[in-house]
Amino acid sequence: MSLDYVKFxxxxxxxxxxxxxxxxxxxxxxxxxxxxxxGSFKEVLEEHPMCAGCAMTLFIRLAMIAFPNPxxxxxxxxxxxxRLAISQAAIPFVYGNYGDQNGVASGLSRGxxxxxGDKPKDVVVMAGDGGTADIGFQQVLHSWFRKxxxxxxxxxxxxxxxxxxxxxxxxxxxxxxxxxxxxxKFEKMDMLQMAKVAGxxxxxxxxxxxxxxxxxxxxxxxxxxxxVGSTYIQAYTSCNIEYAIPTDKVxxxxxxxxxxxxxxxxxxxxxxxxxxxxxxxYKEFLPKPAAPAPGLPKS
Amino acid sequence: xxxxxxxxxxxCAAKSCKLCTQYCPEANTILYSDEMGKDKGFKYGSAYxxxxxxxxxAQCVWVxxxxxxxxxxxxxxxxxxxxxxxxxxxxYGEKSTxxxxxxxxxx
Ligand SMILES: Cc1ncc(C[n+]2csc(CCOP(=O)(O)OP(=O)(O)O)c2C)c(N)n1
Ligand code: SF4
Ligand code: SF4
Ligand code: SF4
Numbered sequence: 001m002s003l004d005y006v007k008f009x010x011x012x013x014x015x016x017x018x019x020x021x022x023x024x025x026x027x028x029x030x031x032x033x034x035x036x037x038x039g040s041f042k043e044v045l046e047e048h049p050m051c052a053g054c055a056m057t058l059f060i061r062l063a064m065i066a067f068p069n070p071x072x073x074x075x076x077x078x079x080x081x082x083r084l085a086i087s088q089a090a091i092p093f094v095y096g097n098y099g100d101q102n103g104v105a106s107g108l109s110r111g112x113x114x115x116x117g118d119k120p121k122d123v124v125v126m127a128g129d130g131g132t133a134d135i136g137f138q139q140v141l142h143s144w145f146r147k148x149x150x151x152x153x154x155x156x157x158x159x160x161x162x163x164x165x166x167x168x169x170x171x172x173x174x175x176x177x178x179x180x181x182x183x184x185k186f187e188k189m190d191m192l193q194m195a196k197v198a199g200x201x202x203x204x205x206x207x208x209x210x211x212x213x214x215x216x217x218x219x220x221x222x223x224x225x226x227x228v229g230s231t232y233i234q235a236y237t238s239c240n241i242e243y244a245i246p247t248d249k250v251x252x253x254x255x256x257x258x259x260x261x262x263x264x265x266x267x268x269x270x271x272x273x274x275x276x277x278x279x280x281x282y283k284e285f286l287p288k289p290a291a292p293a294p295g296l297p298k299s
Numbered sequence: 300x301x302x303x304x305x306x307x308x309x310x311c312a313a314k315s316c317k318l319c320t321q322y323c324p325e326a327n328t329i330l331y332s333d334e335m336g337k338d339k340g341f342k343y344g345s346a347y348x349x350x351x352x353x354x355x356x357a358q359c360v361w362v363x364x365x366x367x368x369x370x371x372x373x374x375x376x377x378x379x380x381x382x383x384x385x386x387x388x389x390x391y392g393e394k395s396t397x398x399x400x401x402x403x404x405x406x
Contacts (some may be wrong), residue, residue, distance in 0.1 A: 018387060026391035039320030039331035040395050041348060046326065053356030057324035211321040248357035251322060252365070 003071045006090055019046060023090055027268065028073045029071040035211045037063060045072055050081060050087040053247025054236035055254060056155050059084045059208040060126065063153065065090070066218035073122040073222075074112075076105040078136065079164045080128035081239075082155045091212035099135035101125045102143040102152060109150045120226045127171035130160045133189050137169075144198035147229040152219045154191065154232070165242040169188035172261070173236060195232040201272040202231040206264045211256040213264060223280055224272045236262040302374040303353040303403075304329075304382070305358065310371035311363075313335030315343035318357040318367045328352040329359060330384070333395035344383045344395065346371075350383045350403045378404050 006024055008016050022042040045064050050057045056229055060082060065102040067073045073091050079098040087093045094257045096104040105125045112121040132140055132154040140152060144292055157173065160166040165178035169189040176183045195203045202224045204217040214235070221231035238245055258264075273285035306319075310353065312335065323329045326350050335345040348359075363372045377383075384398035 022391055035321050036317070037394075039317060039327075040391075042391055043326040047352060052324075053358050054324055058322065058358075061324065061326050062321075139305075209322075249360055250356070251361055262360055296339045299318035 001229040002074060005071075026067070027090070029090075033065060035065055035215045037256050038065065038211075039144075044083065044090040046088045046090075048085040050240055052086050053240055053250050054081070055208050055235075055240070055250050056082055056157060056161075057085055059155065059214065059235050059237045060209050061207050062208060062214040063124075063126065063218050064089055064091065065290060066215040066222075067122065067124070068122065068219055068222055069122060072120060073124060074108060076108065076123060076125045076150075077102050078127045078131045078132050079153070079162065080124050080160075081157075082128060085220045086126055089166065093178050099139065100129050101131065101136055102148075104281040105150045105152075106143050106148045107147070109148060113149075113167065120144075121224065122222050124153065125150065125224060126153045126155055128161065128168075129154055129156040129158060129160075130166075130168040133169040133191055141194065141198055142234070144195060144200050144230045147199055149227065149229060151218075151225045151231045151233065153218075153221075155237045156234055157238050157242070158188070159242045161239040161242055191232075191234060192267075195230075196267055199229065200232045200267075201229040201269045203227075203234075203265075203267040204232075205234050205236075205262055207236045207254045207264075209251050210264075215297050220268070220276060224268075227279075228269070228272045234263075300376045300378050301306050302313060302355045302357075302385050303350040303380070303383075304348045304355070304357065304372050304377045305350075305379050306348055307371050307373070308336050308347070309339065309341075310369060311345040312339070312341035312343055314346075314367060314369045314371070315341075315345060315369060316367045316369070317346065319346055319362050319372065322362040322366075323359050324356065324367060325352055325354060329384070330389060330396045330398070332397055334397055347384050349389060349398075350380065351385045 026042040076094045077086045078096050078101040105123050109123040130188035158171045167184045171184045173187050174183045225231045276282040320329045333344040360372045382400035383403040388399040390397050
């Protein structure tokens, strides 16, 4: 993979759709783009059938802008809403059976290392809360215990959205859904704690109403996974259909949920801090300069 | 007919914060032009909507009203817009885009 895989052979340019030409000529490949430039460059994500106003769509859009090297990235997904958009991007996408995604990504990431040696090829899994915490739970946990070097992103809409509203392990206790009419009887699973216990080098929570933060955590997670170990991001990406959120209130809901149960949190091991600092010039983990000595108390 | 987002150049260009470009769930739907509004004497450009990609969710309206506090975006029936931007008529430059506005219904 490289920028070359999207370029057209000479002479074919005029037959390509405008969107494709724009993507080759004004896309993010081979450049650094950031969320502050959104609206000014052609994104790798194209049109797709996810619902109007879906926060998961926005998150996927932001994630693809945040990938440090989109031309050297492969996404892995599974059944669920997210793959409807993730597959419509100029980034190779591997679709596992439902729940297989972290097993598929383990093999893929190892194979890429054998084939390309030290040249980083990033593998990023994006799957729903059902795919990650229920059906794919065993493969997810084992990939973390094995310290597989790729990023797992949970698109947590707290429901099985694609199949019409069953409760998942990530649904909150008491939530009433179309196919959980009596309300969920158990607590939301603490996947963040499990990720730490299983040895992930970086664990963060985000909501899409803070695009710069989404960008920052995804960059860190992908970079750390290149060498240090597994990384996990849990993103609140509401399902406006199953939770009946009016589409123009989706960001208001994200803000409320952020204040309620999705406050920003970031866990990073010392090894990962050192890696980001030494390899990628991150300054935020450097020791803070000692505070100036306090002046003599006034008498 | 259906609703799409419409950005008032006069109101947007006075603030031009670009927030809505970061919150629309759809890629390359709210774009930004450095040039739009210059002819009306504004220092900065304006955001605008490629209406053929807009799904009508009105999230951008909430963002402009409540976060940018600028009330520049309204939802309008697509056939009530005399002219609008369409993907086919958008040109990407180094740091910004330009759009030739046409009738969104006739194309
Ligand atoms: C083995 C298997 N069982 C069941 C399904 C049906 N199925 C498709 S998507 C889905 C639920 C997806 O829920 P989640 O992973 O939370 O993603 P969301 O759609 O909410 O984003 C199910 C059960 C399937 N595709 N494969
Ligand atoms: S069903 Fe829910 S999660 Fe799926 S695309 Fe629609 S709003 Fe998004
Ligand atoms: S949020 Fe409002 S003021 Fe800011 S760029 Fe968008 S339309 Fe213009
Ligand atoms: S209405 Fe929704 S899809 Fe259309 S421009 Fe606004 S945020 Fe984007």
